[in-house]
Amino acid sequence: MSRPDWIALDWGTTNLRGWAMRRDGSVIEARTSDRGMGSLGPETFEAALREICAGWLDYGTVPIIACGMVGARQGWVEAAYTRVPCPPLSPSLTRVPGALDVSIIPGLSQADPADVMRGEETQAAGFLALNPGWDGVLCMPGSHSKWAHLSAGEVVSFRSFMTGELFAALATRTVLRHSVPAEGWDEDAFDAAVAETLSRPERLASALFTIRAKDILHGQDGARARSRLSGLLIGAELAAAKPYWLGQQIGVIGAGGLASLYVRALAAQGAPATQANATATTLAGLTAAWKQRTSS
Amino acid sequence: MSRPDWIALDWGTTNLRGWAMRRDGSVIEARTSDRGMGSLGPETFEAALREICAGWLDYGTVPIIACGMVGARQGWVEAAYTRVPCPPLSPSLTRVPGALDVSIIPGLSQADPADVMRGEETQAAGFLALNPGWDGVLCMPGSHSKWAHLSAGEVVSFRSFMTGELFAALATRTVLRHSVPAEGWDEDAFDAAVAETLSRPERLASALFTIRAKDILHGQDGARARSRLSGLLIGAELAAAKPYWLGQQIGVIGAGGLASLYVRALAAQGAPATQANATATTLAGLTAAWKQRTSS
The missing domain is CATH 3.30.420.310 (2-keto-3-deoxy-galactonokinase, C-terminal domain)
Structure with missing residues (x-):
């Protein structure tokens, strides 16, 4: 297997998904596990990450970009919410202290009505990356469905x-x-x-x-x-x-x-x-975050 | 303790309540247990009933009037629903086969919108007994709140x-x-x-x-x-x-x-x-059923 240029992670409450990625945004290998945040304690986060990345880290440090509940208060490291209106992708990611090079995409918050999202902001960023200049409303169904109003590259408001x-x-x-x-x-x-x-x-x-x-x-x-x-x-x-x-x-x-x-x-x-497609959209969002981090 | 003239039972999903009653509707003794229908199987219904009635049946057969989930399909004996519009208290109670003299008050059903109640019809009957000639709307809050429209002594319609x-x-x-x-x-x-x-x-x-x-x-x-x-x-x-x-x-x-x-x-x-008061209303409904049974 060729050496990944970076690793994409979607680490939610239920599942952990990882992709070994090339510089150009193509996928070398994709993996899924049931080691979501909900079933892990702080002492097991790094082991779960190393497990899903088995082999991918053999060549040395590889940048890892993660989204989802991994950045919640009950997650690995809290990535403070960015308040809307703002672009879905925060310009500053949250670094996880330690030997691994892990950066977490912050979620979004709204003051009134009070609301939060974590993970869906990456899908919104991915949708914009795949559809540049798109204005409109995104519906992201799930346990907690999100509706987000996007205009001029920003999330204007959203509801859960x-x-x-x-x-x-x-x-x-x-x-x-x-x-x-x-x-x-x-x-x-x-x-x-x-x-x-x-x-x-x-x-x-x-x-x-x-x-x-x-x-x-x-x-x-x-x-x-x-x-x-x-x-x-x-x-x-x-x-x-x-x-x-x-x-x-x-x-x-x-x-x-x-x-x-x-x-x-x-x-x-x-x-x-x-x-x-949700997976393609999430991956496009993680890729946009990696590109932003690399170019800054 | 004096011999009860009859026994009132409110046998719901969670609780079983019994009252040893005098002919005039006054209470000799009241008991409550957690032996609701939800925690019992068919082989234990009679034992649970004899337990709550301990001592009350020592003088021979005593008529027992019951309301609630005891009359459901998953209860002791199914008491078929009476369809509204009708008086809350059906003129015919459902007899439980066996040595004990147990009669169950049927619940009410509504064709459109489809709806059912079991136990609340006895409260409605009790409320009418305590407030003769009352017309209006009864609200009975709970796990499944019921609203019933009463007019001229009948339940006209209801919603859960x-x-x-x-x-x-x-x-x-x-x-x-x-x-x-x-x-x-x-x-x-x-x-x-x-x-x-x-x-x-x-x-x-x-x-x-x-x-x-x-x-x-x-x-x-x-x-x-x-x-x-x-x-x-x-x-x-x-x-x-x-x-x-x-x-x-x-x-x-x-x-x-x-x-x-x-x-x-x-x-x-x-x-x-x-x-x-819910207890007083239920007891008034059971009393009305006993009087109706005795006079018929």
Whole structure:
């Protein structure tokens, strides 16, 4: 294997992903592990990093650029938030003390309404690197979905929505667990539910219980129940995020399934969105950070 | 102890409560146990019942009137739902086969929107027994809050809201668990949060994450975070239930804390509500069922 010029790391709560990179931004080798920040203690951070980089560091020191929860207060070294409005990529990265040359991309914060992101700023930077001069709104679905308004190369404002975590908590930790299976999908039920909370968001709290009641009274199909829960929550998110996406150019960043649901729901509202691959976007953001560090 | 004329049982998912009763509706003795339906299997129902009734059955067969999850499909014997509009108290109770004389009060169902209640119908019957001729809306806060429209002695319609379970799932099973303590209260934060989602219910999905963000950015006080979460969810429930309570006579059934929050939130909207004790109301409903059974 050729010697990497630098190493890209996406170190989140659940997963750790690493790429051995060439100077020109091409990938020599990619690896994924389940050693996310959430399962590690401070004494194991460096060992986990050396494990995912096995072989890549044999030729001597290699610059490592990292993003994600690695820079949180509960992470390896806290990378203080940069406050919006600002470019998604801070000009100053946070160095991890020690023998390894690790730099962390800081997350973004917003004063009012209070909000934070960590990891998504790198995706936003990558999206801008791949689409220079792009103005519009980025939707980044996930446990905590983020909507970010980008203009003139800066993140102007952003909002977080707990949609993914709400889905998981409702489907597994409430009475709905008896009616919502782990698998199964029904597009019509999803579409109808999105329309329902998008037009009448105040109905969410009561609409949720109808999923259980329909099962008790009519033995509602599990796939319908699961799609309806997803649609109700995504519809509520779209209702709340409407000031963001209405009349804007929209990019949805995400792999396959979940991001496709957002694109589908937005299309039904007459709001066409471009879907971008999350891994490619993250890697483009890490590459932009490496280039900035190298040129400065 | 004098021989009971009948026994009242409130047998829910979490608790089992029993009362040895006199013919005139007065209580000889009251007992509570944690042997709710959720912790029992079919082979232990009778033993749990005999345990809470220890001594009360020594004089021979005593009629037992029960309400709650004991009549659910996963309960002892399923008491089929009565469909609204109908009086809260079904004229026909469901008998449990066996040596004990146990009759279960059926729950209520609604076709559209699909909804069910089991236990609250007895509270509604009790409230009507204590307030003859009452017309208006009953709010019964809990894991699954119920709002019921009562007119001319019937439940006309009702809606369930997963507010209590949502609070528990969010406070203990999502990222908010880091910011929402198990104790602590701040009335101003509660009032402001109720007003926020009552006037703009679509903001719930994004307002939830601000609880976490304010903690990360400003180290928000835990009591404020907890009260804000409660207020956001109750405000969203009141927004969805507005067609029920607006311009109506309102009764809130519940013990202390939680019911008081609803009364406080409604008062802030210019909607005065009467608070009724949950235990007294349940017992009045069970008494009404016993009288109906005895006179028929």
